[in-house]
Amino acid sequence: MEKSELAQVSCRGSDGRPLTVVTFQFSETVATPNGPRRRPGAFRLELATGEEVRRIDRDCFEVIATGELVMTAPDPGPAASITEEAADIPLCHQEELVRQENRLREAERAGKASSGVSGQAASSSSAGPKNS
Known part of the structure; x- marks a missing residue:
């Protein structure tokens, strides 16, 4: 070999x-x-x-x-203009941080959606269709 x-x-x-x-x-x-x-x-x-x-x-x-x-x-130069904080974090860890942030955002959206759905359902059921 x-x-x-x-x-x-x-x-x-x-x-x-x-x-x-x-x-x-x-x-x-x-x-x-x-x-x-x-x-x-x-x-x-x-x-x-x-x-x-x-x-x-x-x-x-x-x-x-x-x-x-x-x-x-x-690489030195304008293309390597990553924020200084991110440059010190390995890419494999940056990706994990992004995944964690996305999970938190999804959880927040799910929490808002569940509270917003019940409020919308109550208001739409009380209004009902208009018959003229």
């Missing part, structure tokens, strides 16, 4: 130190009637130091041995 480097991603550790996540792919060369062929295999993510890493989402990795979350380094 051969191990080939495919990509490097600049990241930062939870304490802000610079890290590099490297993507490798295993492959083997097999003999065929038409000559040798490279057969691609599994991918592996690891830090440049050799520690194994797994992908959490597009911008977040986890060092398997320690559980540390490693974030991709933001």
Whole structure:
């Protein structure tokens, strides 16, 4: 089995130190009637130091041995103008916060809807249709 480097991603550790996540792919060369062929295999993510890493989402990795979350380094420039508070929160945690906020909003709407429905039903039943 051969191990080939495919990509490097600049990241930062939870304490802000610079890290590099490297993507490798295993492959083997097999003999065929038409000559040798490279057969691609599994991918592996690891830090440049050799520690194994797994992908959490597009911008977040986890060092398997320690559980540390490693974030991709933001691109400098106008496109990376995320609020400063959000920039310090890993994307995987930002998504969970959004889900929690959505659940709270749905619960509030459900509470208002149940109190509003009974009030509307009472007013519409007392008014009734007009017969002229």
